[in-house]
Amino acid sequence: MAKTPSPIHAKRIPARVSKPTPAAEAAATVAESAVAPAPKRAAAKKAKPAAPASQPAAKPAKAHKPKLVRDSFTMPKDEYQALDALKARALGLEKHVRKSELLRAGLQALSAMNDRAFLKAIVAVPTLKTGRPKSD
Numbered sequence: 001m002a003k004t005p006s007p008i009h010a011k012r013i014p015a016r017v018s019k020p021t022p023a024a025e026a027a028a029t030v031a032e033s034a035v036a037p038a039p040k041r042a043a044a045k046k047a048k049p050a051a052p053a054s055q056p057a058a059k060p061a062k063a064h065k066p067k068l069v070r071d072s073f074t075m076p077k078d079e080y081q082a083l084d085a086l087k088a089r090a091l092g093l094e095k096h097v098r099k100s101e102l103l104r105a106g107l108q109a110l111s112a113m114n115d116r117a118f119l120k121a122i123v124a125v126p127t128l129k130t131g132r133p134k135s136d
Contacts, residue, residue: 074128 083099090097097105110118 074131074133076128 083102086102087097087099090102110121113121
């Protein structure tokens with residue numbers, strides 16, 4: 001059985017440094033075994049009691065949460081302030097909303113439009129230069 005070298009000494013040893021002594025290698029092996037996790041013991045499996053007849057055998061499938069995506073974008077200051085105005089409007093209607101919820105509601109409204117209304121809404125929005133705006 002070949003002896004595997006210690007990871008501590010697996011590095012290339014410069015010419016001016018002597019090789020470790022057998023005592024130093026033994027100490028390194030002991031140090032590694034103190035850090036290494038203990039092997040897992042096979043646990044005896046316990047038999048689960050049979051489910052009562054009143055519980056259904058199959059569990060209903062859980063609804064999967066949609067994967068969320070973070071993104072950033074640039075918008076004119078007046079349109080950004082419109083988000084605050086819409087948030088205040090919702091508070092007046094006793095409903096707290098976040099900016100992301102307002103944006104998502106806008107996407108749903110655009111998706112529900114027919115092609116003519118959608119195109120009219122898109123044309124009304126000016127195109128902006130992409131990228132981060134220069135600081136004033």
